Amino acid sequence: MNGAAHSSMRAALIATILASAAIAPLAAAADPDSHESPLVAYALELGQPDSRSDLGELHASASALRAVTFEMERYPPPRDDDCAQTLGASRFAQQYAQLATIQDQLGNFEAVVQAYRSALACSPRVASYEASLASAYVNLDQVAAARAAAERANALDPDDLGIRELRARLDFIEEHWADATARFRLLALGEGDTRLAEYARSFLWLAQGRAGVRNPDVPERVPRDPSREETGVERWPGQIFDTLQGKLSEEALLQVIRDFTPESDRRGLLTEALFYIGERKLAEGDVETARRHFATVVNLRVLSFVEYGMARAELKKMRDRKPLAAAASAKASTPGR
Numbered sequence: 001m002n003g004a005a006h007s008s009m010r011a012a013l014i015a016t017i018l019a020s021a022a023i024a025p026l027a028a029a030a031d032p033d034s035h036e037s038p039l040v041a042y043a044l045e046l047g048q049p050d051s052r053s054d055l056g057e058l059h060a061s062a063s064a065l066r067a068v069t070f071e072m073e074r075y076p077p078p079r080d081d082d083c084a085q086t087l088g089a090s091r092f093a094q095q096y097a098q099l100a101t102i103q104d105q106l107g108n109f110e111a112v113v114q115a116y117r118s119a120l121a122c123s124p125r126v127a128s129y130e131a132s133l134a135s136a137y138v139n140l141d142q143v144a145a146a147r148a149a150a151e152r153a154n155a156l157d158p159d160d161l162g163i164r165e166l167r168a169r170l171d172f173i174e175e176h177w178a179d180a181t182a183r184f185r186l187l188a189l190g191e192g193d194t195r196l197a198e199y200a201r202s203f204l205w206l207a208q209g210r211a212g213v214r215n216p217d218v219p220e221r222v223p224r225d226p227s228r229e230e231t232g233v234e235r236w237p238g239q240i241f242d243t244l245q246g247k248l249s250e251e252a253l254l255q256v257i258r259d260f261t262p263e264s265d266r267r268g269l270l271t272e273a274l275f276y277i278g279e280r281k282l283a284e285g286d287v288e289t290a291r292r293h294f295a296t297v298v299n300l301r302v303l304s305f306v307e308y309g310m311a312r313a314e315l316k317k318m319r320d321r322k323p324l325a326a327a328a329s330a331k332a333s334t335p336g337r
Contacts, residue, residue, distance in 0.1 A: 080121035093122035112136040127157035138309035141316045177211035190222030209283040275307035
């Protein structure tokens, strides 16, 4: 960022806050006669997030943004090309990363990308910045750019579990099923993070199903506390894996979510459940039901959950494939000469 840009930074960034308030509306209520998925129907029942909590979060983000921009206007960072050679490079990088975090909370992913790119210009060898940049690219449906950033992050810190999980998710999005299966299998063993292992088990089951494996092979669940039996909320997201396998109905999975309070927590769990069940529908060939699940994830706008970006990526692939399918159908219906 050059010096001339700082004079308008504050106004531009606050404008993005106002833009973030525009949320795609959900239907007010589910049709009682509909045969819609119970998870999708519940999302329609929830409708929009409570406006008071939205305003509270917006105020907090605006306050944080003012603090960051005030400090950056007092001591403007140098141009990106010069930042790494500056005495305060690390401090400037941290300011950009803080700015990116605020923009991420607001869903301004283009601003997130720009902020992390500036942070990396100041501190080029920070793996967490590259990983966060990759996640922002996923939310923008720019999977190739996300892959490049993830590989740079991995080169800097190949042992980081979050980066390994990020690469596995990109394999899943890009439908590299052999790579996704291998990476999620290692994560499912639970070495270092048993909660991450639970999500990895679901991805591992789905990756094998998408690859055509009729009986997916998944490691046994890793207990988070071997000294006691986990029940209810403590088992999450184990109930998702049970539903994928057919051991738990979607209605029962929904009841687990309904038992959570406050509503903001239920929205997060619903986002996860909708995504994974949507992936199961896709593996089963029910593309339209999968599409509705993914669209509902996006409409819920739980922006901090990785399933939000992955649902956007799945919807983009569906849109991209429609013209190809239509062209293939037209060609097949044209009589040969």
